[in-house]
Structure formats: structure tokens, C-alpha cells
Amino acid sequence: MRIVIVRRISQVFFLVLLLWFCLVMTVGEEWWQLRGWPVGLLLDLDPLVAVATLLSTKTLYAGLAWSLVTIIVTLLFGRIFCGWVCPFGTLHQFFGWLGQLGRGHRARVEANRYRRAQVVKYFILLAFLGMAAWPFKGASALQIGLLDPIPFVHRSVNLALLPSVEFLTGRSLASAQRHYSGAWLIGLLFIGTLLANFYIPRFYCRILCPLGALLGLISRFSLWRIAMTAPRCTSCSLCETACEGACDPADKIRISECLMCFNCLDDVCKKKFLAYRVRESDAGEIKLPPDLGRRGVLASLATSVLAVPLLRLEGTLGTNRKPNLVRPPGSLAEEEFLERCIKCGQCMRVCPTNVLMPAGLDAGVEALWTPVLNFRIGTSGCQVNCVACGHVCPTAAIRPLSIEEKRGVGRFAERGPIRIGTAFVDHGRCLPWAMDTPCIVCEENCPTAPKAIYVREEYRPVRGGNLVVRSIDGKNLIVSGARLAPRAYATGDYFVQPAGGGTRLRIMANTVDALTVDRPVPAEALSEGTRVTIVVRLQKPYVDPDLCIGCGICEHECPVSGLRAIRVTAENESRNSSSALRLSQM
Amino acid sequence: MGVKPETDLQEKKKTDLSRRRFLLRVAETAALALGAGFAYYWAYDPKGPQSLSRRAAELEKLGTWSFPDMPAAMAVVRGEKRQQAVEAALEALGGVGKFIKRGDRVLLKVNAAFATPPELGATTHPELVEALVSLCLRAGAAEVFVADNPINNAESCMRISGIGAAAERAGARVLLPRADAFRPFTLPDAQLIRRWPVFFDPLERATKVIGVAPVKHHNRSGASMTMKNWYGLLGGRRNVFHQDINTIVTELARMIRPTLVVLDGTFVMMRNGPTGGSLSDLEKRDTLIVSTDQLAADSFGASLLGKSVDDLPYLHMAEQAGVGTTNYRALEFHELGSQSS
Numbered sequence: 042m043r044i045v046i047v048r049r050i051s052q053v054f055f056l057v058l059l060l061w062f063c064l065v066m067t068v069g070e071e072w073w074q075l076r077g078w079p080v081g082l083l084l085d086l087d088p089l090v091a092v093a094t095l096l097s098t099k100t101l102y103a104g105l106a107w108s109l110v111t112i113i114v115t116l117l118f119g120r121i122f123c124g125w126v127c128p129f130g131t132l133h134q135f136f137g138w139l140g141q142l143g144r145g146h147r148a149r150v151e152a153n154r155y156r157r158a159q160v161v162k163y164f165i166l167l168a169f170l171g172m173a174a175w176p177f178k179g180a181s182a183l184q185i186g187l188l189d190p191i192p193f194v195h196r197s198v199n200l201a202l203l204p205s206v207e208f209l210t211g212r213s214l215a216s217a218q219r220h221y222s223g224a225w226l227i228g229l230l231f232i233g234t235l236l237a238n239f240y241i242p243r244f245y246c247r248i249l250c251p252l253g254a255l256l257g258l259i260s261r262f263s264l265w266r267i268a269m270t271a272p273r274c275t276s277c278s279l280c281e282t283a284c285e286g287a288c289d290p291a292d293k294i295r296i297s298e299c300l301m302c303f304n305c306l307d308d309v310c311k312k313k314f315l316a317y318r319v320r321e322s323d324a325g326e327i328k329l330p331p332d333l334g335r336r337g338v339l340a341s342l343a344t345s346v347l348a349v350p351l352l353r354l355e356g357t358l359g360t361n362r363k364p365n366l367v368r369p370p371g372s373l374a375e376e377e378f379l380e381r382c383i384k385c386g387q388c389m390r391v392c393p394t395n396v397l398m399p400a401g402l403d404a405g406v407e408a409l410w411t412p413v414l415n416f417r418i419g420t421s422g423c424q425v426n427c428v429a430c431g432h433v434c435p436t437a438a439i440r441p442l443s444i445e446e447k448r449g450v451g452r453f454a455e456r457g458p459i460r461i462g463t464a465f466v467d468h469g470r471c472l473p474w475a476m477d478t479p480c481i482v483c484e485e486n487c488p489t490a491p492k493a494i495y496v497r498e499e500y501r502p503v504r505g506g507n508l509v510v511r512s513i514d515g516k517n518l519i520v521s522g523a524r525l526a527p528r529a530y531a532t533g534d535y536f537v538q539p540a541g542g543g544t545r546l547r548i549m550a551n552t553v554d555a556l557t558v559d560r561p562v563p564a565e566a567l568s569e570g571t572r573v574t575i576v577v578r579l580q581k582p583y584v585d586p587d588l589c590i591g592c593g594i595c596e597h598e599c600p601v602s603g604l605r606a607i608r609v610t611a612e613n614e615s616r617n618s619s620s621a622l623r624l625s626q627m
Numbered sequence: 628m629g630v631k632p633e634t635d636l637q638e639k640k641k642t643d644l645s646r647r648r649f650l651l652r653v654a655e656t657a658a659l660a661l662g663a664g665f666a667y668y669w670a671y672d673p674k675g676p677q678s679l680s681r682r683a684a685e686l687e688k689l690g691t692w693s694f695p696d697m698p699a700a701m702a703v704v705r706g707e708k709r710q711q712a713v714e715a716a717l718e719a720l721g722g723v724g725k726f727i728k729r730g731d732r733v734l735l736k737v738n739a740a741f742a743t744p745p746e747l748g749a750t751t752h753p754e755l756v757e758a759l760v761s762l763c764l765r766a767g768a769a770e771v772f773v774a775d776n777p778i779n780n781a782e783s784c785m786r787i788s789g790i791g792a793a794a795e796r797a798g799a800r801v802l803l804p805r806a807d808a809f810r811p812f813t814l815p816d817a818q819l820i821r822r823w824p825v826f827f828d829p830l831e832r833a834t835k836v837i838g839v840a841p842v843k844h845h846n847r848s849g850a851s852m853t854m855k856n857w858y859g860l861l862g863g864r865r866n867v868f869h870q871d872i873n874t875i876v877t878e879l880a881r882m883i884r885p886t887l888v889v890l891d892g893t894f895v896m897m898r899n900g901p902t903g904g905s906l907s908d909l910e911k912r913d914t915l916i917v918s919t920d921q922l923a924a925d926s927f928g929a930s931l932l933g934k935s936v937d938d939l940p941y942l943h944m945a946e947q948a949g950v951g952t953t954n955y956r957a958l959e960f961h962e963l964g965s966q967s968s
Contacts, residue, residue, distance in 0.1 A: 485869070490899055496846060533874075
């Protein structure tokens with residue numbers, strides 16, 4: 042079989058694999074849903090994730106060790122990952138091919154010539170790695186996820202592509218349509234990078250991709266490489282019509298740019314001037330872009346040195362910490378979290394309730410697209426018996442918890458449950474607190490045992506409920522003093538009692554001037570001429586900060602539909618002792 | 628780029644206005660003007676919107692799944708094995724075949740509100756689901772489906788409560804509350820259930836409806852039993868109804884006239900309900916009720932929580948609304964002793 046056919050099969054395989062892994066991250070009973078699939082495999086194979094988190098945390102987390110395979114393959118065979126594996130690269134190749142359809146020989150050669158801009162990706166790589174490596178005030182800034190193609194494509198598929206397709210077709214994988222705040226930007230950038238291929242094929246790979254740059258730096262040492270078998274060829278430039286890497290195969294080959302697409306070997310070179318071999322090209326090689334000199338490297342690193350303090354000027358890691366930045370359970374302390382999170386969106390896709398969102402810019406530039414809880418979106422807050430997010434996190438920005446540890450039971454009983462925030466009742470909006478209206482939906486839904494939300498009962502006189510008894514007949518009272526709205530007090534929550542207090546009788550029915558109570562009126566309780574008051578039984582919700590875990594089910598369920606009357610903010614979260622409310626929790 | 632002379636000539640020719648061309652141009656202009664006129668006329672709305680929302684309510688009718696001519700009956704069985712208890716209770720009521728006929732499509736409305744394991748008693752017990760599904764299928768039901776619109780995430784609830792697996796093991800299908808499964812419904816003479824989205828899909832399919840609920844403490848309403856269980860058929864921002872919990876429970880009981888209800892008091896959630904979350908919230912009562920009258924079942928169930936009928940206003944309100952009777956002893960009433968294998 043021709044080598045490019047094998048390459049295409051490999052590319053399609055890994056693209057389908059990516060889509061498959063994103064698709065199966067859906068909770069449910071179907072066989073294709075969440076059944077131990079290695080959904081993070083492609084992220085684990087990404088050496089840039091491994092190297093960048095190694096620089097920022099000085100450790101190499103679990104599955105990231107798989108990326109050694111990629112490094113070794115690159116050392117042996119060159120940038121096979123770019124040309125054969127990377128699903129984002131496959132998409133770019135496909136769109137680049139579309140863009141070249143119907144173009145003539147000269148246009149194709151022009152599209153695939155080497156451009157000086159291809160050095161930019163090395164600067165991006167160095168700047169990002171510099172930021173990751175430099176522990177400014179004790180915390181480095183991992184921003185590699187913005188442009189690393191594997192997190193980029195996962196984020197795009199997880200948060201923009203799949204949900205859009207579900208929305209468009211009306212067929213969601215879960216029972217409810219998934220929503221992600223700010224997903225439009227993620228999707229737009231995805232589309233933008235794909236359309237850029239009409240301008241220059243593989244625009245992203247050649248010019249922007251920091252992973253490509255890293256593999257390019259490695260591939261200059263690779264054992265096998267594309268090489269000319271003679272110092273000069275006929276310069277027919279046929280090989281350049283389909284060169285994915287724009288690496289000048291017919292000249293001094295730019296070995297770091299070669300994507301191992303093998304298009305140039307594929308029967309194109311009629312005279313067989315090109316070969317894949319260990320010996321370097323007879324025409325000579327250009328190992329690295331000439332612009333990547335000492336000056337370029339220093340400029341990139343200097344940029345990263347300036348960028349980190351610049352990103353942090355907002356002070357979101359300090360006093361300007363955003364209270365609604367509620368992180369998923371198991372998230373490390375914010376600085377350590379940001380040293381690990383690569384914004385891949387895996388946690389947001391797997392979250393069964395769709396409560397995890399990509400953060401926008403309000404949580405700080407550094408936190409863009411990192412996971413944050415939005416209790417208004419999704420089916421029901423953060424589920425008490427769920428730890429899915431930490432188990433798909435490729436970098437342990439969210440630690441993989443056991444249910445036991447999350448709930449604080451068994452051997453974790455002493456430390457207690459993981460708290461992600463605390464609920465606060467807004468007394469100005471809460472129906473029982475502010476509007477004499479019974480409710481306590483929050484208390485009902487509070488999932489902790491004992492409940493963190495508890496109620497205090499109050500019998501509160503209602504507005505316009507001061508009456509005088511005119512006559513009594515068994516269960517019926519005729520009253521005056523106010524016109525009562527018919528049936529308004531017939532809900533079982535209203536009582537009538539003497540104005541100064543005393544026996545309360547439950548109202549079962551009312552007309553404009555008569556009340557029916559649930560038992561014959563005791564003679565000693567009320568008599569004709571008694572001043573009475575209608576009172577409503579209210580249960581006012583309170584939150585016990587020692588028990589509240591911040592799951593936000595209360596906020597999700599609160600019937601005050603706009604700005605909820607009970608809301609969770611990040612106070613008291615387990616990962617940050619300085620957010621404690623009470624001394625006992627510090 | 629220079630213009631070639633012949634193109635110049637052609638251009639000139641084109642711009643020459645012959646009669647034929649003139650008429651064509653006039654016709655073209657007139658057709659476009661007329662077309663625009665018609666389009667404007669068709670779309671013209673001199674009054675503007677007459678209401679704040681275009682969304683008109685589609686009103687749907689709900690059936691009755693009870694046997695109005697059959698005298699109401701209730702069986703209370705003591706025993707710790709749910710499967711045997713429910714079988715014995717149905718036997719006492721005349722056998723499951725009296726209620727489920729060949730070819731019936733049966734909806735089991737479970738309480739799957741929370742994503743908690745069955746041991747915590749916040750949801751219908753999977754053993755009971757499995758037993759009921761098997762009984763219905765053995766009685767000749769063509770299809771049994773299990774449904775609820777839970778509070779927590781639906782898939783998680785079905786999975787963690789064990790209800791999904793139990794239903795499928797016994798041969799039933801789980802119907803999830805997808806957005807397109809709801810339709811607005813108005814209950815006649817209702818104050819609350821008006822143009823409200825109801826989980827219509829399972830109700831529409833069903834020829835028989837069985838409600839299956841555990842006995843649970845519920846701070847707002849006092850108790851969550853078979854009548855309150857229909858809350859899980861509502862969609863939308865249904866929590867607003869907690870403002871008038873007794874009325875909504877009464878209206879729900881009026882909305883659904885079930886074939887049977889099964890009230891499970893094997894373990895009763897005495898406090899911290901309706902979520903529970905701790906085994907210490909449960910007390911063993913070893914009691915299971917099967918009834919054709921949901922109000923009678925709940926009236927009996929109140930006693931398992933140590934409450935009287937007077938403590939739960941919705942029981943009296945439902946009685947007044949004609950749902951059934953609180954005086955369950957007036958029914959054909961069976962009380963069976965301990966069922967052991």
C-alpha cells in the first residue's frame with residue numbers, strides 16, 4: 042500500500058477517535074456512554090502538555106507519561122504526530138486541500154512555499170514555556186492550553202462543536218441540551234483557524250502551533266528524515282505542490298518544518314531524488330529557522346517575563362478574587378490550579394449536570410476557559426455522589442477524588458466533606474423572608490445529612506389581616522375590618538389568632554368577610570368582638586456554614602427565577618483556608 | 628486594464644433603448660414594485676403585537692387510568708421483603724390481573740428525584756420497581772415503562788438510585804424527561820396547573836398508571852407520599868408551587884387518576900427529608916400499602932410518620948376535591964400480617 046494511504050487511514054482513525062472520546066463522555070445507561078474509555082489518551086500523548094506542566098509543577102502527572110511515546114517516535118521518525126496523529130492537523134490538512142482544489146501548479150507551489158512567519162510558532166512556544174517555568178511570586182502561569190492544538194481541539198469539540206450539532210439537530214446525547222457560556226468564542230476561533238487554511242494551507246500548524254514547534258525542535262535530531270539523494274534535482278517543484286509542512290523538500294530541506302506527510306515521496310518525484318532515510322540530505326539541511334537566533338529567543342523569554350505580572354495586575358489571585366469563581370470539587374488552590382489547567386474542557390463535557398462552564402474574562406485573563414460552576418445552567422448543581430470531573434482531568438488541576446473523600450465519610454470523616462463554596466440567603470429576595478410567602482425549596486433540596494439549610498418557623502401577621510370577629514358559628518367566623526380576597530387564605534398556611542396572641546386556628550376557606558377554620562372555634566379562644574389577626578406560617582431558611590458544601594442545588598432550584606434568592610459563592614471553599622467564614626474552619 | 632474597442636461597441640449596443648428593451652425594463656421594474664407591494668401588504672400589521680408573548684398554550688387532555696366502577700380497595704401488608712409484600716397485597720386486592728390486562732401499556736411513576744443510592748430511601752426502591760414490572764409483564768402487559776422528571780440530573784438519578792438498572796432487568800423501559808416530552812396542560816378548575824408543562828410523553832403512551840413512592844418526611848408539606856409523587860410529572864419552574872404546597876398536591880392528585888398506587892413504608896424517612904442522605908434518617912416500619920385510592924394510601928401513610936390526617940392539610944383538601952377518602956377503613960380494606968418466605 043502507498044504510504045500516504047496508510048497516513049490518511051491513521052489520520053482518519055485518530056480524528057474519529059477524538060470525536061468518539063468526546064462523544065462517550067456522556068453519563069447514561071447506553072453502552073457507548075462512559076464505560077472506561079481512555080478519553081484523555083490524545084491529551085496524554087501530547088508532549089507539550091507534559092513538558093509545560095513539568096515546568097510549572099516540577100512533576101509529571103500520571104497519564105502524561107504517555108507523551109514519552111510521542112517524543113521517542115519523533116526522535117526516530119520525525120513529526121509523525123503532526124502528520125499522522127494530530128486530529129486538529131488532520132482537519133487543517135482537509136481544509137487546506139479544499140482550498141487548493143482547482144488550483145494550478147504555480148498557485149500550489151506558492152501556497153506551500155516556506156514563509157518567514159513560520160518562525161512565529163517557536164516564539165509562541167518559548168514565551169509560553171517561559172511563563173510556565175517562571176514561578177513569579179511563587180506561582181507560574183500555564184497558558185499553553187490557549188494554543189496547544191490538542192487541548193484546543195478538545196475544547197472546541199467538547200464545548201462548541203458537539204453541543205452545536207446537538208442543538209441544531211435537536212437530538213442531544215443527554216436528556217437535556219447542554220449549554221456553555223462563552224462557547225461562541227471558542228467555536229468562532231475553531232472555525233477561524235479552519236478557514237485560515239484557505240489563505241495558507243495548514244496555517245495553524247505552520248505558523249501558530251506551539252506543539253508543532255516543540256516537535257520541530259525535537260525532530261531536528263530525528264533518526265530518519267526526508268532527504269535528497271543528489272545535491273541538485275530537476276527542480277520540477279512537483280513535490281512542493283502538496284508539501285504539508287512548507288519545508289522546501291527540493292531545496293535545502295527545513296527539517297524542523299517537515300510534517301512527515303510523505304506527499305513528496307508518493308510517486309511525485311519521478312526521478313526518485315527524494316528518499317526517507319537516516320543519512321542527511323545530499324542537498325544539505327536547514328535545521329532551524331534562521332530567524333530563531335539568540336535575539337529571537339531572548340525576546341520571547343523577555344515577553345514571558347513581562348507577561349506574567351501583566352496578567353496578574355487584575356489582582357484576581359489576591360484581593361480582587363472573584364467571589365463567583367466556584368471551582369469544581371477537588372480543584373487545587375487557585376495558584377496551583379492555574380499551574381495545571383490546560384483549558385481542554387474535558388471536565389465540562391463529562392459533568393453530568395452541565396454545571397461546569399468555561400470561565401470568561403471576569404475571573405482574570407489567566408483563568409480564561411478554566412472550569413467554573415454556573416448554577417443557573419445545567420440540570421441540578423454539583424451532584425453529591427459525582428466525582429467525574431477529577432477523573433478525566435489530564436493534569437490533576439482537579440484532583441481525582443473518591444466519593445468517600447468528596448463526601449467526607451469513612452477515613453475522611455474527621456476532615457469532613459470537600460466544600461466548593463457556601464450558599465447565602467438573600468433576605469431581600471427570599472419569598473418567606475421578604476414576601477410573607479412560604480417556600481423552602483432550598484431546604485427541601487439540600488442534599489447534605491443533616492441538611493445545611495435549616496428553617497426557623499415564624500407566624501407572621503399578614504398585611505391587611507387585622508380583623509374583628511362579628512359572629513361565630515361552629516367552624517365559621519364572620520369578620521370585619523378588611524375585605525379579604527376570596528380563597529387567599531385557604532392554602533393551609535394561614536391561621537387566625539387573637540391580636541395579642543393565643544390559640545391559633547388554621548384557616549381552611551375564606552370569602553370576603555368569612556373564615557372557615559379546621560375545627561369548631563373554642564369558646565375560650567375567640568368571641569364576638571375579639572380583635573384577631575391573620576398570620577402566615579413561614580419557615581425561613583438559614584444556612585449552616587459548617588455543613589454547606591456549596592453544591593448549589595439550592596441556587597439551581599430557587600423559584601426566584603432571575604437573580605436567585607439563595608446563591609453560592611466561593612467563601613469557605615476547602616482549597617482556600619483564607620476564604621473561611623468562621624475561625625473554626627480556618 | 629485597457630478596454631477593447633469591440634467591448635465598447637457591445638456596451639453601446641446594450642445601452643441603446645429599443646422599444647422591446649424599454650418594455651422589458653418597464654415590466655421588470657413594475658413586477659419588482661408590485662412584488663414589493665404585495666410582500667408589504669402580506670406582512671402589514673397595523674396594530675402591533677396584542678400580547679406580550681406569541682406562545683399560545685396548547686391544551687392537552689389527560690385520561691383516567693382508574694376503574695371508576697370498581698369499589699375502591701386498599702391492602703396494607705406487614706413484612707420486610709418488598710417483593711413478597713407487594714405480591715401479597717395485590718393478591719389480596721384480587722390479583723394483578725384485575726388491574727392490568729393483556730396488551731396494557733403500563734407507566735410506573737417512580738420517585739427518582741435524587742441521585743442517591745437506594746439504601747438512603749429517598750427514591751423508590753429498585754426491588755419494588757423490579758417486582759412491579761415483572762408482575763405487570765406476567766399479567767400480560769405489552770410494555771412497561773418507568774418514568775420521572777427528577778430534581779437532580781435525570782440520568783444520574785436513574786443510575787444511582789438503581790431504578791434504571793432494575794427496570795431494565797425486569798424488562799421495562801426508562802423514559803427520560805427530554806425537553807420534547809413536555810406539553811402545556813391546564814387542569815380544569817385549577818388555580819395552579821394552568822398551561823403548565825407536563826411530562827406528557829409517558830402519560831400519553833400509558834393505558835395504566837401505577838404510582839410507586841416511598842414514605843418520606845417533607846418539611847414544607849409535612850410528608851411526601853403517593854400524591855406528592857406526581858410532582859415529578861411537572862416540568863418548568865415547578866418549584867414556584869411550593870408557595871402553595873397543599874393546593875398543588877391536591878391538584879396533582881386530581882390530575883392523575885391512577886390505576887393503583889404503591890406506598891412503600893418498609894423504611895420510612897423520618898427526618899431530613901425529602902433528600903435524607905443518612906441511614907440514621909430512616910426507621911424500619913415494614914409496611915407496604917397498595918391502593919386504588921391514593922388519598923386513602925397517603926392517609927394511612929401519615930401514621931407511619933407519626934402524623935395524623937389533620938396534620939397534613941392537603942389530605943382534607945383532596946378529600947373535598949373528590950380525590951378519594953381519608954377514611955381508609957371505609958374501603959374494602961385488607962390488613963395482612965408479616966409476610967415471610
